[in-house]
């Protein structure tokens with residue numbers, strides 16, 4: 001599918017990997033709805049990029065919020081062809097720590113935002129994509145989710161996060177199968193360690209040390225490299241139902 005003239009909804013588009021997608025998509029001639037909790041940052045990006053971008057304050061885990069994003073896309077741009085799910089949260093906490101068992105709500109919250117939030121957007125935006133006219137190649141939409149290498153090699157303290165990302169990996173193929181008859185592709189990117197605000201809280205020395213654990217290139221991933229892969233998935237009609245690691249061959253150690 002061509003980005004030029006298409007409309008994309010990008011969750012988590014106010015920061016990091018999602019923001020890089022917003023910038024790349026707009027530069028390629030797409031319209032974008034930024035769906036993010038962070039109103040200040042999301043609105044600032046939308047204002048900077050101008051008429052091709054709208055911001056909608058969204059909690060992806062709220063049942064009603066995807067509809068708000070959809071209505072904005074329809075009213076402002078007349079359709080929706082691409083959904084990129086980047087909204088997510090990360091926590092570090094052992095299942096049984098010094099204080100005892102992890103409060104159940106700490107586990108549930110991560111699953112709710114990362115896994116249920118992605119599904120929540122897909123069910124509503126996917127339904128609209130199905131109703132639209134296909135392009136000349138029979139394509140109606142492309143959906144890209146964000147897992148993590150933690151879905152495969154989760155570290156100590158990452159049980160809720162790894163479970164949420166493993167869920168995203170698990171739903172990729174059945175979603176692609178369900179949506180295939182409508183010409184909608186579903187893929188997932190599993191990034192390694194990326195240099196986003198999630199990581200920028202760490203001291204410079206820690207970020208360099210993390211980067212050096214990557215076999216090649218020995219550095220943190222750049223958000224633009226995520227956006228480049230998302231763009232490639234959108235372009236290449238044959239990529240479907242697949243999870244692609246974007247990680248410089250890192251395999252995370254237990255801790």
Ligand SMILES: NC(=O)c1ccc[n+]([C@@H]2O[C@H](COP(=O)([O-])OP(=O)(O)OC[C@H]3O[C@@H](n4cnc5c(N)ncnc54)[C@H](O)[C@@H]3O)[C@@H](O)[C@H]2O)c1
Pocket residue numbers: 011012013014015016017018035036037038058059060061086087088089090113114117146147148149190191192193194195196197198199
């Ligand atoms: N940075 C990394 O190293 C890395 C590695 C693997 C996977 N990921 C995943 O990539 C995605 C993007 O992460 P990032 O590094 O760009 O992080 P980030 O913190 O820079 O951006 C995440 C964005 O999601 C938004 N968000 C959080 N909860 C939300 C909610 N309930 N509804 C709507 N928006 C919400 C935040 O406001 C923020 O703008 C996440 O799913 C993350 O788990 C990141």
